[in-house]
Amino acid sequence: MITALSGDTSRLRATVDFVKEQDTATLLPLLLPGLDGPELRALAERCDFSHAALIVFPPDEAALDAALADCGLVADAPPRPSVVVRERLAARHNRSAAELDVRILRPSVECPDGARRMVEVFALAVPPESALDTVAAQERERQHEAHVAFEVEAPDPLVLRGLCATFGRYGATPDGGGYNPHENGTVFYFTAPAEAKAGYRRVELYVPGDHSDVLAAHLDEHRTRQPAETLLRLLTGAWTTQALAAFARLGVADAMDEGRGVSVAELAEEAGVLAPNLATLLRYLTMLGVVSEDRDGFRLTDTGGLLRADAEGSMRPLALMYGGPFYESFAGLEHTVRTGQVAFEQCFGENHFDHFARDPELAELFDRSMTAGSxxxxxxxxxxxxxxxxxxxxxxxxxxxxxxxxxxxxxxxxxxxxxxxxxxxxxxxxxxxxxxxxxxxxxxxxxxxxxxxxxxxxxxxxxxxxxxxxxxxxxxxxxxxxxxxxxxxxxxxxxxxxxxxxxxxxxxxxxxxxxxxxxxxxxxxxxxxxxxxxxxxxxxxxxxxxxxxxxxxxxxxxxxxxxxxx
The missing domain is CATH 3.40.50.150 (Vaccinia Virus protein VP39)
Known part of the structure; x- marks a missing residue:
C-alpha cells in the first residue's frame, strides 16, 4: 500500500508540473494537431485551460492531505461528490455506485505566467485489504480519468455546439460526459486524436450550468461510435419499462419524500419488499434519472416524482398500463407485422375497448392513463x-x-x-x-x-x-x-x-x-x-x-x- 500511495504522490507531482508548464494557446495545438491560425485564436478566446486531472486512491483522508501537502497543494474548499466519475467507475468495474464514494478537490497552482490553474483530484478511499483494491490497481494502470480541461467562458448553446464541432474537425471524438448537480456544471469529454502530443488523450470542456440539450447530442454521437453498446442499450428497453412499472406498482415512489433522501431499508419496510432487491432496482432507476442517490439515501427526481399517485399530472397509470396489458401484447408484434392481425386481440381474445370495458379496474386504469398524458x-x-x-x-x-x-x-x-x-x-x-x-x-x-x-x-x-x-x-x-x-x-x-x-x-x-x-x-x-x-x-x-x-x-x-x- 505504501508503494501504491507513493505512486499516487508521484503522479500528483507530475500533474502539478504539467499545469505550470502549459497555457491555452500552447496546449490546444498539442491536443488537436493541425489547429492553427484563426480557428486556434477563436477557440482560445472562448475557452481557457483550467486544470489537469487524475484519480488517486489514498487509504484515508489523512493520507490524501499528506500527499497534497507533499506536492505543495492546498484544497481551497471541502471535497464534493463527483457524480460523473463515480458513475463511470461503477459502469467500468460493474460495481454499485453507492460503494464508490468518489470525492473531488481542486487545489490551485500558481503558474509562471501569473495565472492560477488547478489540479483536479478525484479521490476514492481504499483502506488496506479493501474489496476496492482491484479497482484502484486497474485505474492506476490505465489512467482512464486522467485528462486536461478547458473551461468555457461564455456558456451559450451556439458557442458550445461550435466548440464541439471544432474539436470534431481536428480528430477529437466524443467520450461521454454528464451534469454534476452538486456544483451545477456540465462536462463534455473527448478523446484526442492518436497523434496528439500533450501526453493526455482525454479532454474535458467544463461549462457552468445545466446544458442538457447540447449534452444529449454529444452523448448521442458518443453512442453512435459504439454500435454494440448502442444495440445492447436498445435491447434492454423492456427492462426499463418493467423497472418503471414495478417502481410504481410497488408504491416505492409514494414512499419516497421528494425533499429528503430515504434509506433502502426504510423504503423496503414501507413497501413490503426485500431490501437487497430493491437496492438493485433503485440503482438501475438512478442510471435512468428517475431517482438520485447521495449520502442520505435515495430521493425522487422531477421525472420520478411523476410516478407518485398523488403527483400533479401523475403518469403512474401510464406506467401500469404500458408495463401491464400493453406490455403483454407487445410480445405479439412479430405476429402483427407478419399477418396484419392486432397483437392485443391475439393475446386477449378481443379488442382493447371491449377487454377494458369488461373489467372495471382495467377500464378505470385506461381512463386514468389517457388523462395522464393531458x-x-x-x-x-x-x-x-x-x-x-x-x-x-x-x-x-x-x-x-x-x-x-x-x-x-x-x-x-x-x-x-x-x-x-x-x-x-x-x-x-x-x-x-x-x-x-x-x-x-x-x-x-x-x-x-x-x-x-x-x-x-x-x-x-x-x-x-x-x-x-x-x-x-x-x-x-x-x-x-x-x-x-x-x-x-x-x-x-x-x-x-x-x-x-x-x-x-x-x-x-x-x-x-x-x-x-x-x-x-x-x-x-x-x-x-x-x-x-x-x-x-x-x-x-x-x-x-x-x-x-x-x-x-x-x-x-x-x-x-x-x-x-x-
Missing amino acids: RMFDPLPAHPVLGAAAEGATVVDIAGGAGELLARILSAHPRLHGLLLERPHTVETARRLLDTAGLTARCTFRAGDFADVPAGGDVYVLSRVLHDWDDERCREILRHCARAMSDTADLLVIERVLPTDGSPSLATAWDLHMMCNVGGRERRADHYARLFADAGLTLVGVAPLPLDGSVLHVRRTGAANAGSTA
Missing part, C-alpha cells in the same frame, strides 16, 4: 377558435374520455357550455370529474357512439380518436361529424402527426403502438387532409402541442370565412 392539452384552451367562440357557445367533446380536456376548456372559458359524448361507464367517470371541478352546471353528458354526434354545436373536439381506427372507419366518424356541423361550426382534431422529414417524434413510436395494440395508426398532416376531404371537410390549419401533439383545425368544405390557424 399535458398535451395545456395550450389548447388558448386556441383562437375557442377564444373567438360566442357567449353561450357549446363545445362538443366527441369520445371525450374522463372529461379532462373538456374540463380544461370550460375552466378557461366561463362563457362556454360543454357536451361530452362517451360510452356509458366512462360518462359516469367524466361526470364525477367535472362535478369535482364545479363545472356540471355548464355541461351535458350523453351516452352514445359516433353515430350519435349531436347537431347544434359550435366547436367540436375529436381528441386522440382517429388514430384508433383504419382509414375507412375514420371517414365514417368524420362524416358523422360533418353531418352534425353547421357551416359556422369548427372541428378541432388533436393527434400526434407523423413528421414528413423522418425526424425523431413520439408520433413514430405511437404509430408502432397503435398498429400492435389497437389496430390504428398515426398519420401525416396530408393524410389527415385527404380523410377530411373525403368526409366533406377541409383542413384549415395545424398548430403544435406539447408531447409532439398537434391540433388540426377543420371546417366544412366551402364554409364561409374559413380562416387558417396555422
Whole structure:
C-alpha cells in the first residue's frame, strides 16, 4: 500500500508540473494537431485551460492531505461528490455506485505566467485489504480519468455546439460526459486524436450550468461510435419499462419524500419488499434519472416524482398500463407485422375497448392513463377558435374520455357550455370529474357512439380518436361529424402527426403502438387532409402541442370565412 500511495504522490507531482508548464494557446495545438491560425485564436478566446486531472486512491483522508501537502497543494474548499466519475467507475468495474464514494478537490497552482490553474483530484478511499483494491490497481494502470480541461467562458448553446464541432474537425471524438448537480456544471469529454502530443488523450470542456440539450447530442454521437453498446442499450428497453412499472406498482415512489433522501431499508419496510432487491432496482432507476442517490439515501427526481399517485399530472397509470396489458401484447408484434392481425386481440381474445370495458379496474386504469398524458392539452384552451367562440357557445367533446380536456376548456372559458359524448361507464367517470371541478352546471353528458354526434354545436373536439381506427372507419366518424356541423361550426382534431422529414417524434413510436395494440395508426398532416376531404371537410390549419401533439383545425368544405390557424 505504501508503494501504491507513493505512486499516487508521484503522479500528483507530475500533474502539478504539467499545469505550470502549459497555457491555452500552447496546449490546444498539442491536443488537436493541425489547429492553427484563426480557428486556434477563436477557440482560445472562448475557452481557457483550467486544470489537469487524475484519480488517486489514498487509504484515508489523512493520507490524501499528506500527499497534497507533499506536492505543495492546498484544497481551497471541502471535497464534493463527483457524480460523473463515480458513475463511470461503477459502469467500468460493474460495481454499485453507492460503494464508490468518489470525492473531488481542486487545489490551485500558481503558474509562471501569473495565472492560477488547478489540479483536479478525484479521490476514492481504499483502506488496506479493501474489496476496492482491484479497482484502484486497474485505474492506476490505465489512467482512464486522467485528462486536461478547458473551461468555457461564455456558456451559450451556439458557442458550445461550435466548440464541439471544432474539436470534431481536428480528430477529437466524443467520450461521454454528464451534469454534476452538486456544483451545477456540465462536462463534455473527448478523446484526442492518436497523434496528439500533450501526453493526455482525454479532454474535458467544463461549462457552468445545466446544458442538457447540447449534452444529449454529444452523448448521442458518443453512442453512435459504439454500435454494440448502442444495440445492447436498445435491447434492454423492456427492462426499463418493467423497472418503471414495478417502481410504481410497488408504491416505492409514494414512499419516497421528494425533499429528503430515504434509506433502502426504510423504503423496503414501507413497501413490503426485500431490501437487497430493491437496492438493485433503485440503482438501475438512478442510471435512468428517475431517482438520485447521495449520502442520505435515495430521493425522487422531477421525472420520478411523476410516478407518485398523488403527483400533479401523475403518469403512474401510464406506467401500469404500458408495463401491464400493453406490455403483454407487445410480445405479439412479430405476429402483427407478419399477418396484419392486432397483437392485443391475439393475446386477449378481443379488442382493447371491449377487454377494458369488461373489467372495471382495467377500464378505470385506461381512463386514468389517457388523462395522464393531458399535458398535451395545456395550450389548447388558448386556441383562437375557442377564444373567438360566442357567449353561450357549446363545445362538443366527441369520445371525450374522463372529461379532462373538456374540463380544461370550460375552466378557461366561463362563457362556454360543454357536451361530452362517451360510452356509458366512462360518462359516469367524466361526470364525477367535472362535478369535482364545479363545472356540471355548464355541461351535458350523453351516452352514445359516433353515430350519435349531436347537431347544434359550435366547436367540436375529436381528441386522440382517429388514430384508433383504419382509414375507412375514420371517414365514417368524420362524416358523422360533418353531418352534425353547421357551416359556422369548427372541428378541432388533436393527434400526434407523423413528421414528413423522418425526424425523431413520439408520433413514430405511437404509430408502432397503435398498429400492435389497437389496430390504428398515426398519420401525416396530408393524410389527415385527404380523410377530411373525403368526409366533406377541409383542413384549415395545424398548430403544435406539447408531447409532439398537434391540433388540426377543420371546417366544412366551402364554409364561409374559413380562416387558417396555422
